[in-house]
Amino acid sequence: MPTESASATAPGTAAPRPPRDRPEAPRLSALGWARWAWRILTSMRTALILLFLLAVGAIPGSMLPQRGVSVEQVRNYFLEHPDLAPWLDRFYLFDVYSSPWYAAIYLLLFVSLTGCVLPRAAAHYRAMRARPPRTPRNLERMPYSATFTTAAPPERVVEAARALLRRHRIDTAEEPGGARALAAETGYLRETGNVLFHLALLALLIALGAGSFLGYRGNMLVVEGDGFANTLTSYDAFFPGTAVDEGDLQPFSFTVEEFQASFIEEGDLSGQAAAFSADLSYRAAPDAPEQRHHLAVNHPLSVDGAQVYLLGHGYAPEFRVTNAEGDVVFDQPVPFIAREETAFTSDGVIKVPDAGEEQLGFTAVFLPSAAEGSDGELVSTFPDPRNPVVTLTGYQGDLGMDDGRSQSVYQLYTDDMRELGESPELSPGDTWELPDGAGTVTFTGYRDYISMQVNSDPSRVPALAAAATAVLGLLATLFVRPRRAWVRARPSEDGRTVVEVAGLSKTENAALTAEFHRFATSLRDRLRETPATDTGTKE
Amino acid sequence: MEHTLAAETAVDTNLAAVSDSLIIAMIVAYAIALFLFAVEAAYGRRRRLRANRLMPAGAAAARGAAEPAAVGAAGSAGAAGSGAAPGTGGMADLDAEDDMRVRMRREEPEPSAAQHVVGRIALVVTALGLLLNAGQIATRGMAADRWPWGNMFEFVVAICLCSVAAFLYAAIRYQARFLGTFVLLPVLVLLGIAARWLYSEAGPVIPALHSYWIAIHVSAAIIATGGFMVAGAGAIAYLMARRTEIRRAAGERVSGVAAKLPDSELLDRVSHRFIVLAFPLWTFAIIAGAVWADEAWGRFWGWDPKEVWSFITWVAYAAYLHARATAGWRGSKATWIGLIGFGCLLFNFFAVNYLFSGLHSYA
Numbered sequence: 001m002p003t004e005s006a007s008a009t010a011p012g013t014a015a016p017r018p019p020r021d022r023p024e025a026p027r028l029s030a031l032g033w034a035r036w037a038w039r040i041l042t043s044m045r046t047a048l049i050l051l052f053l054l055a056v057g058a059i060p061g062s063m064l065p066q067r068g069v070s071v072e073q074v075r076n077y078f079l080e081h082p083d084l085a086p087w088l089d090r091f092y093l094f095d096v097y098s099s100p101w102y103a104a105i106y107l108l109l110f111v112s113l114t115g116c117v118l119p120r121a122a123a124h125y126r127a128m129r130a131r132p133p134r135t136p137r138n139l140e141r142m143p144y145s146a147t148f149t150t151a152a153p154p155e156r157v158v159e160a161a162r163a164l165l166r167r168h169r170i171d172t173a174e175e176p177g178g179a180r181a182l183a184a185e186t187g188y189l190r191e192t193g194n195v196l197f198h199l200a201l202l203a204l205l206i207a208l209g210a211g212s213f214l215g216y217r218g219n220m221l222v223v224e225g226d227g228f229a230n231t232l233t234s235y236d237a238f239f240p241g242t243a244v245d246e247g248d249l250q251p252f253s254f255t256v257e258e259f260q261a262s263f264i265e266e267g268d269l270s271g272q273a274a275a276f277s278a279d280l281s282y283r284a285a286p287d288a289p290e291q292r293h294h295l296a297v298n299h300p301l302s303v304d305g306a307q308v309y310l311l312g313h314g315y316a317p318e319f320r321v322t323n324a325e326g327d328v329v330f331d332q333p334v335p336f337i338a339r340e341e342t343a344f345t346s347d348g349v350i351k352v353p354d355a356g357e358e359q360l361g362f363t364a365v366f367l368p369s370a371a372e373g374s375d376g377e378l379v380s381t382f383p384d385p386r387n388p389v390v391t392l393t394g395y396q397g398d399l400g401m402d403d404g405r406s407q408s409v410y411q412l413y414t415d416d417m418r419e420l421g422e423s424p425e426l427s428p429g430d431t432w433e434l435p436d437g438a439g440t441v442t443f444t445g446y447r448d449y450i451s452m453q454v455n456s457d458p459s460r461v462p463a464l465a466a467a468a469t470a471v472l473g474l475l476a477t478l479f480v481r482p483r484r485a486w487v488r489a490r491p492s493e494d495g496r497t498v499v500e501v502a503g504l505s506k507t508e509n510a511a512l513t514a515e516f517h518r519f520a521t522s523l524r525d526r527l528r529e530t531p532a533t534d535t536g537t538k539e
Numbered sequence: 540m541e542h543t544l545a546a547e548t549a550v551d552t553n554l555a556a557v558s559d560s561l562i563i564a565m566i567v568a569y570a571i572a573l574f575l576f577a578v579e580a581a582y583g584r585r586r587r588l589r590a591n592r593l594m595p596a597g598a599a600a601a602r603g604a605a606e607p608a609a610v611g612a613a614g615s616a617g618a619a620g621s622g623a624a625p626g627t628g629g630m631a632d633l634d635a636e637d638d639m640r641v642r643m644r645r646e647e648p649e650p651s652a653a654q655h656v657v658g659r660i661a662l663v664v665t666a667l668g669l670l671l672n673a674g675q676i677a678t679r680g681m682a683a684d685r686w687p688w689g690n691m692f693e694f695v696v697a698i699c700l701c702s703v704a705a706f707l708y709a710a711i712r713y714q715a716r717f718l719g720t721f722v723l724l725p726v727l728v729l730l731g732i733a734a735r736w737l738y739s740e741a742g743p744v745i746p747a748l749h750s751y752w753i754a755i756h757v758s759a760a761i762i763a764t765g766g767f768m769v770a771g772a773g774a775i776a777y778l779m780a781r782r783t784e785i786r787r788a789a790g791e792r793v794s795g796v797a798a799k800l801p802d803s804e805l806l807d808r809v810s811h812r813f814i815v816l817a818f819p820l821w822t823f824a825i826i827a828g829a830v831w832a833d834e835a836w837g838r839f840w841g842w843d844p845k846e847v848w849s850f851i852t853w854v855a856y857a858a859y860l861h862a863r864a865t866a867g868w869r870g871s872k873a874t875w876i877g878l879i880g881f882g883c884l885l886f887n888f889f890a891v892n893y894l895f896s897g898l899h900s901y902a
Binding site: 044048051052054055056058059061062063066068069096097140141142143144145146147148208217260261262263275297298299300307309311384385453455457460463464467468470471474475478479513517520521524 | 542639640641642643644747749750752815818819822823826829830831833834835836837838839840841842843844847848850851854855857858860861862865891894895
């Protein structure tokens with residue numbers, strides 16, 4: 001905590017020093033050790049070292065892929081560095097921010113900060129209630145002092161000083177020999193801000209911890225026109241907090257009514273989405289009234305303590321598949337993943353498990369604006385669907401879905417399948433007759449889908465409140481200048497009054513000397529204006 | 540389903556061209572100012588500075604510097620040229636009638652800096668450069684019809700604007716004109732890098748940046764960076780001046796620009812002052828970023844590389860503030876911690892965008 005007087009030992013922990021260098025008492029009681037450890041842990045230096053470690057420990061997390069951010073990237077890292085990656089994993093370097101060693105730093109810092117701040121807060125509370133310190137005997141020892149004489153009596157000097165020292169806490173005293181003393185102090189807000197700032201940091205740490213305990217996050221794709229209900233099975237990926245179970249999911253549901261996108265057509269940024277959004281109709285609970293929301297990037301839907309976000313969009317081409325007997329065995333949109341965002345060339349997989357004796361599978365490429373590239377290859381030139389084309393590669397055999405292992409919907413496992421061949425370029429409505437009479441595939445059209453995220457984090461608002469409080473505390477700590485001023489007025493033999501003024505700044509600040517001097521001169525000027533009431537030789 | 544072509548792609552090419560030519564104009568203005576400041580630093584004569592918030596009042600008041608200094612200096616507050624004596628712990632009769640005597644426990648060294656008439660011209664040229672800089676940013680924003688910080692080039696230009704503005708504030712408010720060379724040199728290097736390698740045409744930005752938070756979060760970060768830049772310039776000047784003082788104390792003769800620097804104590808104060816001003820803004824920028832991230836990305840803190848490094852920068856500057864308030868750490872040690880913070884800031888700004896993949900990628 002930034003204060004001149006802050007020593008390495010926090011106040012309030014002034015336990016007697018454990019005996020040292022005494023050969024007859026080498027053993028320290030358990031309590032003594034505990035005290036010693038506590039004092040070390042709660043010293044400001046330890047708190048600073050821990051804060052520093054928290055920062056240094058965060059560095060590897062910014063350089064290596066993290067599972068919490070992208071499992072995919074971590075998997076790729078393992079493939080690229082097969083020797084190094086397992087070793088890094090042993091040190092939790094792919095889960096830095098949830099690793100035991102990072103948690104250790106975090107918890108030690110929490111304890112250290114608590115031990116540092118609470119005694120400071122108590123001491124400050126007492127200081128706020130205490131009176132300003134008595135006027136010292138020798139004011140000339142202060143960093144700033146001034147002496148002058150005036151015709152006004154001591155009582156009037158103190159009165160005038162009191163009027164000038166607005167917003168100070170003031171104590172006056174009568175001293176022997178008819179002298180009057182005044183002690184003033186101001187700027188308590190600095191230490192208040194200091195304590196507030198550190199308490200707010202503690203609250204922020206608590207809020208972050210509570211969030212990872214009570215919150216959850218889930219990702220999913222929803223095709224335009226389809227609905228979503230907030231249950232575990234509706235998610236493609238779900239990351240619950242430690243204390244979250246299925247019953248805790250809020251019972252909201254929504255339908256994606258319409259999706260809109262606009263794309264930049266010219267210049268360097270051609271193909272980049274200028275904006276995209278979706279209209280939702282939603283219910284906070286099954287029996288709640290239906291409401292509408294315009295979902296866009298930067299404009300999430302808040303429902304029942306959860307936030308629904310629009311992350312991205314893509315195409316879901318629709319296919320109808322018939323088997324060898326001519327029965328329709330598949331008829332639905334299939335979300336494709338965009339390879340890149342400037343022309344939305346998208347890849348997807350169609351799995352038809354119920355095709356009859358043998359299962360069917362297809363890998364497919366969707367080109368929203370197909371055109372012939374320079375080397376004769378078909379490429380997409382724009383993300384808008386100007387000339388949508390699909391090309392398929394067909395497989396027949398066993399999809400491998402029945403052995404209980406979970407499969408990615410974006411990957412076709414062709415180990416037990418044989419290739420049927422490649423389709424011609426299909427435009428909407430076109431049908432590909434599969435070789436060997438295995439059936440047909442019709443590219444019936446396409447729809448948009450949106451990728452979404454649902455977040456429920458009860459600590460968002462408390463965390464924001466703590467952070468805002470920290471800023472306010474910080475401002476007070478950095479900009480309030482605590483200072484003390486003293487005035488002593490004593491009658492002298494010649495009938496005039498000798499006035500001593502002194503000032504002490506608790507922070508370094510060249511301007512305060514100037515301020516004390518201004519106070520001294522204004523006090524003198526004010527007293528000079530005072531009409532003489534006694535027989536003194538007035539100017 | 541509704542797909543449309545963006546209407547706002549229309550970039551006003553005339554304005555964009557004006558904006559581009561203003562880049563050259565402002566680089567030229569800053570370069571001239573830098574040259575003039577360098578002349579002042581090398582050939583100026585050391586002269587006393589008026590007292591102000593960062594500079595000790597006693598000495599200035601002593602000489603009866605009665606004209607009201609910009610900051611309301613001490614001496615001028617007294618009615619009739621009252622003030623303190625220049626000598627150490629000295630006393631002086633100030634007002635015959637009231638016998639006012641002032642005593643100060645510690646007489647601070649008199650602040651002085653190399654000054655030359657070209658310094659004033661340099662200040663005017665810098666102000667002109669600042670206007671051109673602001674004009675460049677405004678025209679670019681109007682040309683693309685959006686808030687004009689959406690890519691690296693625009694950030695660098697905006698940071699230069701804020702650095703120069705912070706420097707002018709220091710020069711006017713704290714008479715810290717002596718920092719001119721130290722601020723304009725990195726500003727010109729940054730502008731050179733921006734114009735040569737980072738330049739991109741005025742145009743629209745990705746949807747995630749379509750938010751009023753860009754005005755809040757990015758502006759706060761940029762202004763704070765400008766303040767940290769002046770603080771960093773002051774820190775480097777401090778280290779140079781400190782070395783000069785140590786060599787002088789050892790009996791060596793020091794010449795050149797280093798010999799003409801102001802007192803190291805004063806440089807330390809200027810540097811500290813700007814960190815004190817920039818640190819709360821940086822804190823606010825991080826919080827505003829968290830609020831925006833909560834709105835745009837669905838979490839307020841996700842350990843994105845940019846977030847991690849802004850946190851590291853924050854910790855480094857927090858450590859600086861603690862160190863400077865701790866006995867035994869003030870001076871060079873604390874200054875080095877502050878410079879480490881500045882290094883983290885620059886790393887966060889440049890390296891994080893190019894080395895790591897994260898959500899803050901707009902290069």
